Amino acid sequence: MNSLFRRLYHEQEGQVLTLVAASLIVLLGMAGLSIDIGYVLHAQRELQASTDAAASAGGSAMGDGNNASPTTVAEQYSGDSAVGGVYNIHPDLNITGVTVNYACVSGSPASTFNMPPCLTYTTSPGPGCASGCNAIQVIETATVPTFFAKLFGVKSLNISATASASANGGAAPPYHIVLILDSTPSMQQAGAIDTGCIASNPSLSLTPIQCAEQGVQTLLSYLSPCLTTSGNCVASGTPGVVTNAVDQVALMTFPGLCSDTATGVTSCPLTATTLTNTTANPTYAPNEYACPPPGPPVTQYNNNPEYLILPFQSDYRSSNTASTVNYSSNLVKAVGATTDGNCSGIHAVNQSGTFYAGAIDAAQAYLTANSTQNVQNIMVLLSDGDASDTSSMGGTVGGPNGVYPAKAECQQAVTEANIAKAAGTLIYSISYGSKLTGCSTTGDTLTPCQTMEQISSSPTGGPYFFSVPSGTSTVCAGAVPITELYQVFTTIAGDLTSSRLIPNTVF
Numbered sequence: 001m002n003s004l005f006r007r008l009y010h011e012q013e014g015q016v017l018t019l020v021a022a023s024l025i026v027l028l029g030m031a032g033l034s035i036d037i038g039y040v041l042h043a044q045r046e047l048q049a050s051t052d053a054a055a056s057a058g059g060s061a062m063g064d065g066n067n068a069s070p071t072t073v074a075e076q077y078s079g080d081s082a083v084g085g086v087y088n089i090h091p092d093l094n095i096t097g098v099t100v101n102y103a104c105v106s107g108s109p110a111s112t113f114n115m116p117p118c119l120t121y122t123t124s125p126g127p128g129c130a131s132g133c134n135a136i137q138v139i140e141t142a143t144v145p146t147f148f149a150k151l152f153g154v155k156s157l158n159i160s161a162t163a164s165a166s167a168n169g170g171a172a173p174p175y176h177i178v179l180i181l182d183s184t185p186s187m188q189q190a191g192a193i194d195t196g197c198i199a200s201n202p203s204l205s206l207t208p209i210q211c212a213e214q215g216v217q218t219l220l221s222y223l224s225p226c227l228t229t230s231g232n233c234v235a236s237g238t239p240g241v242v243t244n245a246v247d248q249v250a251l252m253t254f255p256g257l258c259s260d261t262a263t264g265v266t267s268c269p270l271t272a273t274t275l276t277n278t279t280a281n282p283t284y285a286p287n288e289y290a291c292p293p294p295g296p297p298v299t300q301y302n303n304n305p306e307y308l309i310l311p312f313q314s315d316y317r318s319s320n321t322a323s324t325v326n327y328s329s330n331l332v333k334a335v336g337a338t339t340d341g342n343c344s345g346i347h348a349v350n351q352s353g354t355f356y357a358g359a360i361d362a363a364q365a366y367l368t369a370n371s372t373q374n375v376q377n378i379m380v381l382l383s384d385g386d387a388s389d390t391s392s393m394g395g396t397v398g399g400p401n402g403v404y405p406a407k408a409e410c411q412q413a414v415t416e417a418n419i420a421k422a423a424g425t426l427i428y429s430i431s432y433g434s435k436l437t438g439c440s441t442t443g444d445t446l447t448p449c450q451t452m453e454q455i456s457s458s459p460t461g462g463p464y465f466f467s468v469p470s471g472t473s474t475v476c477a478g479a480v481p482i483t484e485l486y487q488v489f490t491t492i493a494g495d496l497t498s499s500r501l502i503p504n505t506v507f
Helices: 002-010 015-061 070-076 107-112 148-152 208-220 330-334 357-369 409-422 448-455 485-495
Strands: 094-103 135-145 156-166 175-182 248-257 306-313 376-383 426-432 465-468
Touching (some): 015 094, 015 135, 015 156, 208 330, 208 376, 248 357, 306 330, 306 357, 357 409, 376 448, 409 426, 426 448, 448 465, 465 485
Parallel strands (some): 175 248, 175 376
Antiparallel strands (some): 135 156
């Protein structure tokens, strides 16, 4: 009997079954845990993708003229149907919350990531934007059900994702920009004051042309004159041009100037001369940025005029990170920004009325002649009213259309703009003091407001059409709801760049 017990006690057969059973439990547990971990990682990727999309979409809506709330747009792309999400919805992802915040990124981070200006809004889009913002951050949370972990009482896990994006203002293509400023007599009216044209001192009494120049100065403060990585902008030897240029800006004005004034006189021959709107004439162009300016040699619209004051310039700031404009730049002088009190910039002239079809035609001719691959052509037109100058029309004014008759002048401008847009040019139209009635020449059926809206790029009523009151004028229907001129140019600067994701640590 004792030997039997001893034999059974020392018997090893069957122990493998016990080990196998124990091992299977461990292996199944590890497999179950792997499934849970894999599912959580999959859900985390889905949540991060939704959060990235929400931040990018919200950033794209910032600086878009307040046509859409950035918060609403971000929520639409969040994947959370509870807050109105209609995109990026994952049936297996239970999103429990979406938080949208805003910030104004400035200083070194703003320069490093090429952030756009911090814009203020008619209605603040959310926390952090009461005083202006240029970045959005979206935080999403979700719960993920478990499988094997349920055996241990863990039925679900909480996950979160964060994404930050710039407003329309991260990476952007280089731009060729032609500014067209109305300098007809009405732009000099002392009583037509835009009190919102200068943010820092809205009480200054400035004429419409001075306010327009202040707006251009604002735009130049935000564009990229040269590559950020190269430090300072490097002069090329050609006045106004740098070797590492990015955004280049040319300046045109109307009424047009003499296309050939060898002696610099302020009157022009009555016979048409060769159109040179693809090359600025140095004989008379300095008249608009000299200190003091002696006055431009204006000619009639039917005398084949020159509209180009300055060809593409890229020295308007000394570097991409410079906070102020370069006061020695001819372009900066031409828009009245200088430390020299004798420099007043472009000023309105008491000759000719308003007709901008020829200027639009000339601007597109210049953009076409200087077109560069992978560079976006931009036209910014600012005018205060009705195209109805019948006294100097009817002759050849240059361009592919040749003759502009003294009728339907507003429609002629729309036709020229459509030609430019068909060629790929984006047109920003700023209706500055336009009236709701006018365009009174024979054959015109448009109002000045309608004309300026149809000149702008599509979608009409979108980010390309602005209406700013001046004096007693009203605001055009369908325009971006921004009625301060400096803010219009700040908004354009923001719109000329693209929203992109930025590190969360920058926010």
